[in-house]
Amino acid sequence: MTDLLAPPLLALAGSPLLLGIVNKTKAAFAGRAGAPLLQPYYDLAKLLGKGAVYSRTTTWVFRAGPAVQLACALTAAAVVPLGGRPAALSFSGDFLLLAGLLAAMRFAGAAAALDAGSSFEAMGASRELQFAALAEPALLLSLAALARACGRLSLAGMFAAHPGGPAPVLAAAALFAVFLAENGRVPVDDPATHLELTMVHEVMVLDHCGPDLAFINYAAALRLWVLGALLLGPLLPRGTGPGTAAAALAGLAVLTGLVESATARLRLVRVPQLLVGAGTLAALAVMLARGGR
Amino acid sequence: MRPAAELLIVLIVLGNLALLGSSRLTGLIRLVAAQGLLLGAVPLLARGQAWTAEILFLAVAAGLLKGVVFPVLLERAMRDAGIRREVEPFVGFSLSQVAGVAILAASFVIARRLPVPPGPLARAATPAAFATILTGLFLIVTRRKALTQALGYLVLENGIYLFGVSIGQRVPLVVELGVLLDVFVAVFVMGIAIFHIRREFDHLDVDRMTELTDWTP
Amino acid sequence: MIAALLAVPALAGLAAFLIRGDRPRRALLAAAALLHAGLTLACWRTLPAPGGWLGLDAPGLLFLTIVSLLFLAAALYALDYLAREESGERVDFVGGGPFSNAPEARFTGCLLLFLATMTAVCVSRRFGLIWVATEATTLTSAPLIYYHRHHRSLEAAWKYLMLCSVGIALALLGNAFLAAAGPELTMDLDTLLAHAGALQPVWLKGAFVLFLAGYGTKMGLAPMHSWLPDAHSESPSLVSALLSGALLNCAFLGVLRGLQVLSAAGLGDFARGLLVPFGLLSMGVAAVFIQGQADYKRLLAYSSVEHMGILALGVGLGGTGVFGAMLHAVNHSVVKALLFLCAGNILAAYKTKSAADARGVLRVLPWTGALWLAGLLAAVGAPPFGPFVSEFAVLKAAADQGRSFVVVAYLSCLTLVFVGMATTGLRMSLGPASRKVEARETPLSVAVPAALALAALVLGVWVPPPLRRLLAQAARTLGGAG
Numbered sequence: 001m002t003d004l005l006a007p008p009l010l011a012l013a014g015s016p017l018l019l020g021i022v023n024k025t026k027a028a029f030a031g032r033a034g035a036p037l038l039q040p041y042y043d044l045a046k047l048l049g050k051g052a053v054y055s056r057t058t059t060w061v062f063r064a065g066p067a068v069q070l071a072c073a074l075t076a077a078a079v080v081p082l083g084g085r086p087a088a089l090s091f092s093g094d095f096l097l098l099a100g101l102l103a104a105m106r107f108a109g110a111a112a113a114l115d116a117g118s119s120f121e122a123m124g125a126s127r128e129l130q131f132a133a134l135a136e137p138a139l140l141l142s143l144a145a146l147a148r149a150c151g152r153l154s155l156a157g158m159f160a161a162h163p164g165g166p167a168p169v170l171a172a173a174a175l176f177a178v179f180l181a182e183n184g185r186v187p188v189d190d191p192a193t194h195l196e197l198t199m200v201h202e203v204m205v206l207d208h209c210g211p212d213l214a215f216i217n218y219a220a221a222l223r224l225w226v227l228g229a230l231l232l233g234p235l236l237p238r239g240t241g242p243g244t245a246a247a248a249l250a251g252l253a254v255l256t257g258l259v260e261s262a263t264a265r266l267r268l269v270r271v272p273q274l275l276v277g278a279g280t281l282a283a284l285a286v287m288l289a290r291g292g293r
Numbered sequence: 294m295r296p297a298a299e300l301l302i303v304l305i306v307l308g309n310l311a312l313l314g315s316s317r318l319t320g321l322i323r324l325v326a327a328q329g330l331l332l333g334a335v336p337l338l339a340r341g342q343a344w345t346a347e348i349l350f351l352a353v354a355a356g357l358l359k360g361v362v363f364p365v366l367l368e369r370a371m372r373d374a375g376i377r378r379e380v381e382p383f384v385g386f387s388l389s390q391v392a393g394v395a396i397l398a399a400s401f402v403i404a405r406r407l408p409v410p411p412g413p414l415a416r417a418a419t420p421a422a423f424a425t426i427l428t429g430l431f432l433i434v435t436r437r438k439a440l441t442q443a444l445g446y447l448v449l450e451n452g453i454y455l456f457g458v459s460i461g462q463r464v465p466l467v468v469e470l471g472v473l474l475d476v477f478v479a480v481f482v483m484g485i486a487i488f489h490i491r492r493e494f495d496h497l498d499v500d501r502m503t504e505l506t507d508w509t510p
Numbered sequence: 511m512i513a514a515l516l517a518v519p520a521l522a523g524l525a526a527f528l529i530r531g532d533r534p535r536r537a538l539l540a541a542a543a544l545l546h547a548g549l550t551l552a553c554w555r556t557l558p559a560p561g562g563w564l565g566l567d568a569p570g571l572l573f574l575t576i577v578s579l580l581f582l583a584a585a586l587y588a589l590d591y592l593a594r595e596e597s598g599e600r601v602d603f604v605g606g607g608p609f610s611n612a613p614e615a616r617f618t619g620c621l622l623l624f625l626a627t628m629t630a631v632c633v634s635r636r637f638g639l640i641w642v643a644t645e646a647t648t649l650t651s652a653p654l655i656y657y658h659r660h661h662r663s664l665e666a667a668w669k670y671l672m673l674c675s676v677g678i679a680l681a682l683l684g685n686a687f688l689a690a691a692g693p694e695l696t697m698d699l700d701t702l703l704a705h706a707g708a709l710q711p712v713w714l715k716g717a718f719v720l721f722l723a724g725y726g727t728k729m730g731l732a733p734m735h736s737w738l739p740d741a742h743s744e745s746p747s748l749v750s751a752l753l754s755g756a757l758l759n760c761a762f763l764g765v766l767r768g769l770q771v772l773s774a775a776g777l778g779d780f781a782r783g784l785l786v787p788f789g790l791l792s793m794g795v796a797a798v799f800i801q802g803q804a805d806y807k808r809l810l811a812y813s814s815v816e817h818m819g820i821l822a823l824g825v826g827l828g829g830t831g832v833f834g835a836m837l838h839a840v841n842h843s844v845v846k847a848l849l850f851l852c853a854g855n856i857l858a859a860y861k862t863k864s865a866a867d868a869r870g871v872l873r874v875l876p877w878t879g880a881l882w883l884a885g886l887l888a889a890v891g892a893p894p895f896g897p898f899v900s901e902f903a904v905l906k907a908a909a910d911q912g913r914s915f916v917v918v919a920y921l922s923c924l925t926l927v928f929v930g931m932a933t934t935g936l937r938m939s940l941g942p943a944s945r946k947v948e949a950r951e952t953p954l955s956v957a958v959p960a961a962l963a964l965a966a967l968v969l970g971v972w973v974p975p976p977l978r979r980l981l982a983q984a985a986r987t988l989g990g991a992g
Binding site for chain 3: 494
């Protein structure tokens with residue numbers, strides 16, 4: 001029982017910490033002290049303690065958005081295994097469910113942003129969906145490549161199979177680009193920006209406040225964890241426990257911080273090229289997966 | 294031997310995709326050079342362990358010409374012509390990459406239908422070779438600059454070389470060197486032509502060379 | 511013997527780059543051409559035994575003879591042409607801008623090397639070597655096209671270089687396919703013919719398709735012909751004559767070598783089935799573009815596309831058609847060289863390539879005009895000239911096989927070409943002079959086309975027995991009936 005419950009519980013508890021690690025790394029690189037590691041937890045607590053204000057132009061779509069996003073993220077956390085252990089929810093073809101959950105999460109966010117009726121948020125939603133439309137094929141193709149290389153259709157099976165050859169490495173490279181894009185990290189989006197015109201993810205949540213914003217932020221943190229676990233899973237050596245896997249995730253967070261410090265944000269028109277490149281890598285992985293067997 | 298072959302194939306295919314996605318001519322030339330150097334290693338992998346002096350010589354000659362001499366010639370042509378980028382190709386860079394994936398898929402399909410002769414490298418290299426050939430043709434057709442077309446020709450040539458060597462074609466050294474010499478002269482002449490085109494036309498856009506048609510009186 | 515055939519033009523070509531004086535260089539050109547022709551004719555006495563790297567069989571000797579004799583004609587014409595060409599900067603009569611010629615040493619050197627590479631194509635017995643030689647013809651002839659250094663010839667040279675190089679690269683892939691068909695065999699023509707039954711059909715078919723696409727580009731088969739009108743119209747006329755009369759045949763030889771292997775492997779019908787549509791398409795495309803063609807050198811270029819179509823069609827039909835095609839190769843080369851050399855004279859006198867501006871040729875240049883008219887009649891297949899006989903032989907082969915569609919398409923294309931070429935050609939020849947032209951017909955510039963016209967006339971009434979034997983032998987080698 002503890003085996004089954006450990007991964008989701010770790011995700012629930014640890015995901016905001018990943019954000020803290022990313023920010024701390026960036027601060028260290030910039031020579032600042034930076035916010036404490038646990039700052040994301042403080043922010044969540046603060047937001048949960050506030051009340052919510054709703055504009056009169058909004059409808060139930062706007063109110064339901066955060067809850068749907070959080071629900072999707074929580075389910076996704078239950079689907080993805082951590083290390084060599086099977087996930088709480090595992091069946092053949094569950095990687096499609098994962099992709100669907102991520103898509104539903106994005107849809108809820110975009111719908112809520114559009115419902116606010118502000119042109120800024122609509123612009124953010126439009127960009128987010130444009131990038132998602134390009135990231136999604138890369139995600140699906142990477143998962144397909146893994147499924148093909150391992151001959152398994154469940155995520156737990158893929159993580160346990162450890163196939164050789166170039167396909168898993170290429171798929172991981174493609175997933176890293178998806179990881180950065182979906183979580184709004186630097187080459188694609190800058191979470192720390194203060195200029196609305198250049199925002200993508202941040203501008204979508206401008207009208208949300210209080211517990212709603214806390215839900216959204218927590219869901220985003222969970223998504224970071226889930227995609228990170230997905231990216232690392234096939235690469236970790238056989239028999240890795242949840243603890244080690246969580247440590248690897250922390251390492252991934254440090255790497256993300258390094259990438260954010262070292263690269264500049266891409267121009268908006270160049271982003272599709274990055275994502276198409278990721279899709280290309282993933283497609284190559286799919287084809288080589290067959291040749292690898 | 295097998296991981297090395299696999300790595301080689303993956304790098305060549307990744308090189309193709311990068312060629313389709315980049316606009317800077319310097320970058321393109323470097324990519325072609327890297328691909329040429331990789332191809333130098335193909336004869337060594339294709340024959341298993343039985344390396345003769347002939348094979349070693351061919352490997353060194355091919356790697357040196359394709360990886361160093363041709364790129365240097367083209368880089369000189371680029372500097373003389375004073376251009377840096379492929380601007381506004383007929384097919385955009387992202388779309389080209391998607392086309393590259395389609396090309397790759399098509400190559401796998403074609404290669405699976407052909408009875409590829411057995412060999413340590415043949416089965417894995419054949420699709421990559423077809424993809425490289427088609428990538429070269431795609432570059433020639435969709436790019437405007439004369440220099441990029443010359444690069445496309447080199448990529449096409451690389452693909453054919455990869456195919457020929459990986460199936461263990463029994464080509465005498467003289468013929469192989471003759472082919473390399475021909476390609477060398479071709480690149481050399483193209484470089485000279487590029488220089489003249491730049492001087493005569495003040496640009497290198499092949500699609501703007503339209504004086505010769507049937508329909509003007 | 512064969513080594514000498516290759517060495518004479520190659521060494522002379524290299525020497526031509528180094529010789530400073532114009533007169534000795536021109537003498538070298540003529541001497542090398544004469545020596546080459548002599549050596550070629552000596553091969554007629556005893557056919558060197560094929561085998562190994564180099565060798566001559568009947569098709570090889572036939573095409574080598576065409577190349578060698580045409581080159582002799584072009585070289586003699588070149589003596590006169592080079593003396594007439596002014597050096598230094600002058601005004602481009604089309605664009606109006608200034609341009610100069612490439613150095614004469616480079617022109618002569620490339621011309622001789624061009625002959626060496628074409629000879630190499632004819633005598634190669636290995637597919638790899640054939641490829642190397644064919645690509646080398648492209649590289650040695652591209653500088654010839656860019657002899658007059660202006661925009662248009664540069665554009666033509668670039669298109670020629672790029673299109674033919676890419677096309678020929680496909681033929682190299684064809685070589686690799688051929689190697690894949692029988693990985694244990696060497697790529698030598700005789701070995702492949704002897705072991706053709708053991709070759710894998712899939713690879714063989716692929717190889718032939720690639721040969722047809724690759725060498726077909728160089729040969730000017732539609733739809734890969736687009737370089738041909740540009741290159742032929744912009745190069746000096748004697749180079750056009752060589753490109754059209756000699757080079758296109760050499761490229762065709764590459765296709766024919768592939769056909770030989772496929773026939774030996776029992777796939778001859780597949781190969782011939784591909785040649786027929788390409789031949790008809792080339793004829794059709796040429797027939798359309800010849801109508802109302804304003805530039806008389808382009809007109810001749812499209813006529814070459816048409817005749818290459820006839821060659822492909824004749825070989826594709828098989829049987830007696832192959833003999834017809836071989837005879838037609840000879841006829842076409844003679845006639846097209848005649849026409850391009852005449853066009854060179856007209857161009858030098860009128861300083862325009864527009865057919866509408868070059869009127870009254872018969873009055874201004876009586877000899878050239880008469881030869882031009884005779885050449886045009888020969889090219890459209892009017893009796894009593896050679897092409898009539900060979901075109902009729904191809905037609906008869908199609909009719910004998912009961913292929914009525916081919917017959918109808920063939921005849922309609924020939925009719926269209928006749929109308930198009932005769933309209934333009936007659937309008938140019940007859941009537942008063944369209945502009946003030948000082949006539950400068952030098953003896954040599956008329957004597958060479960006259961000799962060619964005589965040859966075309968003789969071939970129309972009587973094919974010399976040795977030639978007939980060689981043609982029959984070549985046709986049998988290529989799977990046709992002698």
